[in-house]
Structures are given as structure tokens and as C-alpha cells.
Amino acid sequence: MGDGTLEKIRQAQQGDAAAMAVLLREHYPFLYKYLIKATMDPSLAEELAQDTMVRCMEKIGTYNGVSAFSSWLITIASRLYIDRKRRWKREAEWQQEQGVRGIRWRFESRNIEWSEVLDALSHLSSAQRMTVLLKHYYGYGYDEIGIMLQIPSGTVKSRVAAGLGQLRKELDEDEV
The missing domain is CATH 1.10.10.10 (Winged helix-like DNA-binding domain superfamily/Winged helix DNA-binding domain)
Known part of the structure; x- marks a missing residue:
């Protein structure tokens, strides 16, 4: 994690909305790619990534730098996903099945090998x-x-x- 990231985190913790926006924008692609692989459902992954970003904004003051910022985000996202699965187990299974079909269709429709x-x-x-x-x-x-x-x-x-x-x-x- 570069000094720029640490400085942005410090600024965000002090209420700097612009620094928070930059942090989230820089880490969103990494987080979203993890969630796509974890959930196998692009729409659920996007929803969880957005929920993670909201939770990050709410909890930025609790980030202590013990783990990398990206690891902290993955931890938040993973817990949100686990909670979601506990609450909506049947719905999540259905969405996963549809998501796998959707991902496969997107790959095949673009002639990308699955x-x-x-x-x-x-x-x-x-x-x-x-x-x-x-x-x-x-x-x-x-x-x-x-x-x-x-x-x-x-x-x-x-x-x-x-x-x-x-x-x-x-x-x-x-x-x-």
C-alpha cells in the first residue's frame, strides 16, 4: 500500500469526502472482481460491492491499518455476502444458478472461451x-x-x- 493510499485513508477518516471518493474509486475494481468470483452472480456482486462501499464510508474510522485496505474491504464484503446468504438462502441459490448461466452466456456470446x-x-x-x-x-x-x-x-x-x-x-x- 503506497503512501498516497495511507494519506487518503487518513484524510477520509478526518471527514474528507474527496479523499474517500478517490479511495473507493481506486479499490472498487479489485473488490468487484473478487465478488464476481465469490458469488458467481454479476448483479449480486455489484450490489454487494456497493453495500461494501457504503459500509466502508460508515466504518472508515475503525480501519486501523493492521491489514491492507483491500483486505479490509474484502473482509467487509465477505461478511456482507455471508449475512446475505444466511437471510436469503433459497433466493441466493437461485440467483447463483442464473448468474452462472448469465456469465457463461456473456462469454460465449462474445466468442470468449468459457x-x-x-x-x-x-x-x-x-x-x-x-x-x-x-x-x-x-x-x-x-x-x-x-x-x-x-x-x-x-x-x-x-x-x-x-x-x-x-x-x-x-x-x-x-x-x-
Whole structure:
């Protein structure tokens, strides 16, 4: 995290709306890309990203710099997603299915090859998909992921292992 980001955070914490706007604009693409992969639903990802930005504006004073600002945003976004899934489990499952179809259609309609890995990821539970993404795509450690998702690091390890096992199985079956 560059000095410019730290300075913008400090200014935002002191109520500087322009600094807050720049911070959010700079971090939105990263956050949105994470949420697309975590939710497999572009509209839900956009909604959660916006909710995360609102929560960030409300809670900027609590950011203490212990983790990277982007990690702090992912933590907020992940918790919002988990809360959303708890409240609307059936609706979220339906939206995920529609979202996967929508993502696939967007890729295919533009003659972009559908990634076998992304397809296999879509078959994992959201709990496994989030831990696999955070560990192997974003490079966070088990303890960091546990803190982000508010679960023990042992649970993170088992979800990552189960998710990777499922991914290997799906990808191997596709190659047969």
C-alpha cells in the first residue's frame, strides 16, 4: 500500500469526502472482481460491492491499518455476502444458478472461451468457493481467511482441501 493510499485513508477518516471518493474509486475494481468470483452472480456482486462501499464510508474510522485496505474491504464484503446468504438462502441459490448461466452466456456470446476452472468453481458451495479463491487466487493465508470470514483457520483448511478435491475431480472428468 503506497503512501498516497495511507494519506487518503487518513484524510477520509478526518471527514474528507474527496479523499474517500478517490479511495473507493481506486479499490472498487479489485473488490468487484473478487465478488464476481465469490458469488458467481454479476448483479449480486455489484450490489454487494456497493453495500461494501457504503459500509466502508460508515466504518472508515475503525480501519486501523493492521491489514491492507483491500483486505479490509474484502473482509467487509465477505461478511456482507455471508449475512446475505444466511437471510436469503433459497433466493441466493437461485440467483447463483442464473448468474452462472448469465456469465457463461456473456462469454460465449462474445466468442470468449468459457474457463473450465470458472465452470468448476461454480459447482462448489459458496463457502468452499470463497476459501479457495482467497487462498489460491488472492494468496491469503489460512489465518487471514479465517479472520475475514469469522471461522477457525482449521475450517478454512478443510474447506480449501474439500474445494480443491472437488475441482480436481471435476476438471479430471472433463478431460476424459
